[in-house]
Amino acid sequence: MVARAFLPVIRPMRPADLALVEGVEARAYDYPWSINIFRDCLRMGYECWVQLATERVVGHCVLAMGPGEAHVLNLAIDPDWHNRGLGRALLERLLTRAEELGAESVFLEVRPSNAPAVHLYRATGFRRVGRRRDYYPAEDGREDALVLRYTLREVAPAGR
Template sequence: MTAAPADFLPVIRPMRPRDVGAVHEVESSAYDYPWTLNIFRDCLRMGYECWVQLATDRIVGHFILAMGPGEAHVLNLAVHPGWHNHGLGRALLERALERAERLGAESVFLEVRPSNSPAVHLYMSSGFRRVGRRRDYYPSECGREDALVMRHDLREVAPAGRR
């Protein structure tokens, strides 16, 4: 995947079953321990909020959002490394928050590796706050890594443009 052109037109749309292969390619490029094709298929089949980020005509990012009574959970958010630093992760996160709010969530939760400082920074700058830690949540080269549990309260004052 090449670097993003200066004048690309980003589009976020619902994921389709035929997108799963491209989504898995993004996932595999972004994470050392990616989700499998079947996990993405199951998310679509179960009716989770599954969205893709297009830049020009290719999928370069995605998010999966699970809804529950009064809350949502960002299960997965990834942008292909060749497309980092173009605001696509922030755009995907903002769309996830908009969808959660539209579907009745009051809070949005997620887990993130403490070692993933760009993601932690994105979430903190988007209004997420650390509310806990899950011990040994993620696989890693040295065994297991904890996860930070973060929460965004949608009832707080939203960033400009979302309300």
Template sequence: MSAEPSSFLSVIRPMRDADISAVLQVEQAAYDYPWTANIFRDCLRMGYDCAVQLAADRVVGHLILSVGAGEAHVLNLAVSPAWHNRGFGRRLLRRALRQAERLGAESVFLEVRPSNAAAVHLYRVEGFRRVGRRRHYYPAPDGREDALVMRLDLRETSRSGRR
């Protein structure tokens, strides 16, 4: 994309069933092992916090957040590669953190591929810390890849006023 960030309107709004085909395009562009339409439909049906990032009148990113029992879990966050390095992933993540806090979560967890250096960097900069590893969590071309488990304590970040 050659448009400067200031030349288009960027909006995050709740995901709708009608967004699923556009969300799938982002998912398939962003990941070698994308979620299916049925998984996104199930997330909507289950009442997870599902959001889309719009720019230039199209879906360019999405987020799925589950909240319950004082914890939140970022289940999926993706931005179309054509729209990387414009702050969309950071905006989606910060929206997730605000929603988690608003819904009573004290901690937010996520899994990330160690090979996804950009995502690991984003999460660390936003205050997430590694708390574990899930062995053989993700499919990979040569078998399975571990996942880093990361956690953010919202009580700490709220007091520091980071967001």
């Protein structure tokens, strides 16, 4: 599919979007989340967003909040829509929401083999803070995850 000029829109994910979200997820990843995982994320009140282009869902993201921090659980763009700034726009939406909701840091895991995602996260300001061994399923067994952190605001050490 060739993308024409479009007006990108990011809006909260709705239950009616789930089949389309699942389709994007299946095109974006070899080991996609199921529709039930997305349904549970909505039910639990996670920050779930969709990226629209030409009035159709072409991407999505999920953010979980915890005390003082947020965790990007999922971010995907349909491969037909890569390299148009849509992933960056979704990531920036998540960072803005995390800050609005009081997070000091945002964490995520990414496959080292997913070079475009690693590049996006590093270019946005995420820094590596760890590695999770055998985190992701892979064709030949398991793949590690890089753990990255984005600092929204510096916090003074306790006692100062």
